[in-house]
Amino acid sequence: MDAITVVGLIAAVFTTASLFPQVLKVWRTKSTKDISMGMFAFFCSGVFLWFVYGLLVNDLPIMVANSLAFIQALVILIFKAKYK
């Protein structure tokens, strides 16, 4: 694996893992007042489309990273809808 691929993989791990602290926070606090529903609605749609793109180009890392991001963003969106 070359150095450029390693940079891309680290980038993918960071952006995908970044959602987890926010999932934990809304889960613990049940408070979502300051979170933008627009952000997570667009973000969910976007990472879902990235997942479809990964399917179409048959790229496993894109599929894995974006399905994990989708699940986490959807959890945040559901909390936002439930606890305004």
Added chain:
Amino acid sequence: MDAITVVGLIAAVFTTASLFPQVLKVWRTKSTKDISMGMFAFFCSGVFLWFVYGLLVNDLPIMVANSLAFIQALVILIFKAKYK
């Protein structure tokens, strides 16, 4: 431009644009209690690395999308640091 590229571009527009409603929200309310600093710290680092990856593979859409995402995520992170 083929259909697969169009899906990828729409995905990129969605995930990049998704940050804007959150930027507007923190700008207007100056309230960031429910936002995870961990999320935006990791996310900033991740999209910065995606930008570096775009530079290394000389991919303009990756550079543009991630520099726009970086700027917006950094604004949210600065608001989070300033208004706890």
